[in-house]
Amino acid sequence: MSVVYADLNLARTREPKAESPPPLSPDTCRCPRWHRLALKFGCAGLILLVLSVIGLGVLVLSLLQKLSVQEISTDVQKNRTNPTDSSAKCPQDWLSHRDKCFHVSRASNTWEEGLADCDGKGATLLLIQDQEELRFIQNSTRGEDNSFWIGLNYTSTDKNWKWINGSTLNSDVVKINGDSTKGSCAAISRGKAVSESCVSDNRWICQKELKRETTCNDS
Ligand SMILES: *[C@@H]1O[C@H](CO)[C@@H](O)[C@H](O)[C@H]1NC(C)=O
Ligand SMILES: *[C@@H]1O[C@H](CO)[C@@H](O)[C@H](O)[C@H]1NC(C)=O
Ligand SMILES: *[C@@H]1O[C@H](CO)[C@@H](O)[C@H](O)[C@H]1NC(C)=O
Ligand SMILES: *[C@@H]1O[C@H](CO)[C@@H](O)[C@H](O)[C@H]1NC(C)=O
DSSP, rough: OOHHHHHHHHHHEEEHHHHOOOOOOOOHHHHHHHHHHHHHHHHHHHHHHHHHHHHHHHHHHHHHHHHHHHHHHHHHHHHHHHTTTHHSOOTOOOOEEEEEEEEEEESOOOOOHHHHOOOOOOOOOOOOOOOOHHHHHHHHTTOOEEEEEEEEEEEEETEEEEETSSSSSTTOOOOOSSOTTTTEEEEEHHHHHHHEEEEEOOOEHHHHHEOOOOOOOOO
8 A cells, every 4th residue: 555655656746857848938839820720620520520420320220210111011012912822821620732721511411501501601512623632532531430511413304413513523533332313412421422312411521712813814
């Protein structure tokens, strides 16, 4: 402690001695004109610099804000111009396969009631497009003891199986097991397409086709 104190004292007492210049005349103390001018300009420059830095900061901030606003609005636009993103998805509880959605009913009812139920869902009874889709349906209903109505019934006037879209059944795609008689409707049972009385109680499968906005059939 005492050493430090002494040192400080020494420094203090020594300082003026070491730097004590001879008393200056007022003339020599005054800086030259250019020096004072330079100082003023320097000061002004410094203030300008500080101001411009602040200005730049504000500019950058507002630019960033604008950018983020634009980003959000482009996001919104993207969401608006891309409604297919949401409509290209199947509703909850619906199975999705290729560009179709499928719903398997829990309840059992007649073929006509199944038809009406699908209609109420904005769907139709299942129309089996090809073997691949049949396989998907077979797999999806595998292990179920029930039969599931599909959109196919026997029209006695034509003596033919007809899809509910009006097309006649192509037996290369689906083969119906069982008698084809008046009042027969088709169901999927244990992986097979079977003929059953339209008034029996079965569960049923509805389908919905996913709308693709790009499919413009102008040709
Ligand atoms: C756009 O939609 C996606 C999901 O599809 C969502 O995560 C995002 O928040 C939406 N953006 C805006 C700005 O609504
Ligand atoms: C009706 O559905 C069947 C089975 O999916 C299909 O083969 C046929 O092309 C469809 N007909 C029309 C006119 O869409
Ligand atoms: C069959 O269905 C099961 C679920 O029920 C699924 O995990 C599997 O991928 C399906 N297989 C085929 C070939 O569709
Ligand atoms: C078969 O389906 C058609 C509609 O596709 C319907 O008009 C007809 O009544 C149905 N037949 C029976 C027996 O339910």
